[in-house]
Amino acid sequence: MDAPSSDQPGLIVDVQSAYRSFGHVHALRDLTIRVPQGSITVLLGPNGAGKTTAIRMITGALGPDAGTARVFGLDPTSRDGEEVRRRCGVVSAKPSLYDRLSGWDNLRYSAELYGLGRGDSATSAIRSAASKFAIEHALDQEVGGYSTGMKTRLALARSILHDPELLLLDEPTSGLDPESALAVLDLIRDMTSEGRTVLMCTHLLLEAEGLADEVVIMQHGTSLEGGRPSALAEKYLPTKRVRISTTMEGHLTALPGLPGVISADIQGRTAMAEVRSLDAVPDIINRLVNNGAMITAVSPFVPNLEDIYFAIRRSKGSSIDELAPPEDSTARPARTRSTETVL
Amino acid sequence: MPGLNTTQIWTVARTDLKQLAQARDFWFPMTLMGSFFFVIIPTILLFTITAIGDIAVVDQVAQTLDVLPAGAQDQIPEITSSGVEVTPAGRTAYALAVFLFAPVAVIVPLTISTAVGASTIVGERERGTGEFLAHSPAGAREIYLGKLLASLIPGYLTTVVGFGAYSIIVNTIVGPEVGGWFFPTAQWWLMIAWVLPPFLAICLSLVLRLSAKVRSTAAAQQASGLVSLPLIMIAYSQSTGVLFGAGYLPLVLGAVAWTAAVLFLARGVRSVTRSRLLGVAAGM
Numbered sequence: 087m088d089a090p091s092s093d094q095p096g097l098i099v100d101v102q103s104a105y106r107s108f109g110h111v112h113a114l115r116d117l118t119i120r121v122p123q124g125s126i127t128v129l130l131g132p133n134g135a136g137k138t139t140a141i142r143m144i145t146g147a148l149g150p151d152a153g154t155a156r157v158f159g160l161d162p163t164s165r166d167g168e169e170v171r172r173r174c175g176v177v178s179a180k181p182s183l184y185d186r187l188s189g190w191d192n193l194r195y196s197a198e199l200y201g202l203g204r205g206d207s208a209t210s211a212i213r214s215a216a217s218k219f220a221i222e223h224a225l226d227q228e229v230g231g232y233s234t235g236m237k238t239r240l241a242l243a244r245s246i247l248h249d250p251e252l253l254l255l256d257e258p259t260s261g262l263d264p265e266s267a268l269a270v271l272d273l274i275r276d277m278t279s280e281g282r283t284v285l286m287c288t289h290l291l292l293e294a295e296g297l298a299d300e301v302v303i304m305q306h307g308t309s310l311e312g313g314r315p316s317a318l319a320e321k322y323l324p325t326k327r328v329r330i331s332t333t334m335e336g337h338l339t340a341l342p343g344l345p346g347v348i349s350a351d352i353q354g355r356t357a358m359a360e361v362r363s364l365d366a367v368p369d370i371i372n373r374l375v376n377n378g379a380m381i382t383a384v385s386p387f388v389p390n391l392e393d394i395y396f397a398i399r400r401s402k403g404s405s406i407d408e409l410a411p412p413e414d415s416t417a418r419p420a421r422t423r424s425t426e427t428v429l
Numbered sequence: 430m431p432g433l434n435t436t437q438i439w440t441v442a443r444t445d446l447k448q449l450a451q452a453r454d455f456w457f458p459m460t461l462m463g464s465f466f467f468v469i470i471p472t473i474l475l476f477t478i479t480a481i482g483d484i485a486v487v488d489q490v491a492q493t494l495d496v497l498p499a500g501a502q503d504q505i506p507e508i509t510s511s512g513v514e515v516t517p518a519g520r521t522a523y524a525l526a527v528f529l530f531a532p533v534a535v536i537v538p539l540t541i542s543t544a545v546g547a548s549t550i551v552g553e554r555e556r557g558t559g560e561f562l563a564h565s566p567a568g569a570r571e572i573y574l575g576k577l578l579a580s581l582i583p584g585y586l587t588t589v590v591g592f593g594a595y596s597i598i599v600n601t602i603v604g605p606e607v608g609g610w611f612f613p614t615a616q617w618w619l620m621i622a623w624v625l626p627p628f629l630a631i632c633l634s635l636v637l638r639l640s641a642k643v644r645s646t647a648a649a650q651q652a653s654g655l656v657s658l659p660l661i662m663i664a665y666s667q668s669t670g671v672l673f674g675a676g677y678l679p680l681v682l683g684a685v686a687w688t689a690a691v692l693f694l695a696r697g698v699r700s701v702t703r704s705r706l707l708g709v710a711a712g713m
Contacts, residue, residue, distance in 0.1 A: 147563040172566040182561035198440040
């Protein structure tokens, strides 16, 4: 990532060049994360990339071996840690709920630890949070009998009980069916509209698409790149591309040699052409038609997060290898590009 | 300790106790054990001795009372307040009630509290709830002390309830033989209120340290057994000494135990860390 600036105003989380090892395993190496206030920032990376360790470092549950972590301008590993944690709401990869307690008692426990007490205001906060995630009907039941979706919703309700300024969500849709996952993502979006800042980990590109204001691409415990998806697309996929479809194979053979075309990847009746400028596209189409091609579709190619992600991975390939952990590490490299959106 | 958040301590303790109350598979056998030691065995033994009268066997048992320390022998009444001589069966039953069952008051709470304490921290880790605690504003000291309380209360509560039941049984069965209700004696009060709590605290400080450091509940239970067994034996001998002794001995013994307990707790409080709650501390 670019050289970070220190104490940048408007940053809720500012992790700079953080390192953390567990024995011989290097969980984080030169990790830099900056989370602007009021944004949804998504940590994207394969399993073992260090996303969970990053969350743990942000709350001060773990300290960095080297580097710094500032949250709300405070050091979470210092005496300020309690204040940092009080202002954060966390949903772990596993819901971390007490199965033998009822939903109500789980929320009550959290309310008390986060300083809401046991009075009417705590009761009101519990009811409000449970209602927001549609779990209020099950609060009297033991959590051990909840479905995975109910547990996730209860964990989400617990995370917002104390009205945190920063929400840290570690794979919040893990184990959910698609409908429940979509509902959770909608709720996350709603929470930022209420002024909260969200930092979310996921290995699902589809999940981050459309949700992330900012992304941080992680691998082997390091941040390969970070920023707004549009800015990253501009940086890593600067050339314009157009998808052209015809009625028959062979109609596009002339495409690579046409003026304005940098390169063309022809697959049967469809081609993806890299062009110098979108202004050149009408002339390119005219020439193809004049050559006898029967065009059925022309569409500019807008890169999605998956394209950006893999472009960054390709671009950073050599540096990833340099940063590769030793053989005894449990971290695993992500597979190369496929049509799947699961990393 | 300065700056302790007592609300957090009590919140952690109360939540653990609530979970324990839901765990019928835990408290049912523990209640059975308490009943066995405090009610069933004393009732059978004391009733048998007082009911069978002054036959040769009881006489023999009564003679063994001669080996008791002088301070203990002085406590055994020879005549009742109304001037009637106490029978050998009555004297034997009195000695058994006051001296023999003293270790019960030690074994039961230590066993129960050790069982609770061994799984309390490693259990958080195994269930994944350690992650919640690690991210919460609760301080590590508060978590430790909350867990300590949650382990100590079930054992001590069982003792208090069992002690009450035992007192009624002893007074009902042995009381008529020695001229009326006599139990608890001053030494028993001292043992329950002054000597037993620090021994419980010492034992739990070690058990909780183990619970924070080991990988699994099973390992914690095994290691805790090894740690608590010598402590139970020490507590056994000390409690007997308290009951036999007189004067300031029980007070001094209790004071020494309390000092040791404070030292052990001060060291034990450092055993709970957020990385241990997460299960990623070095050596785990």
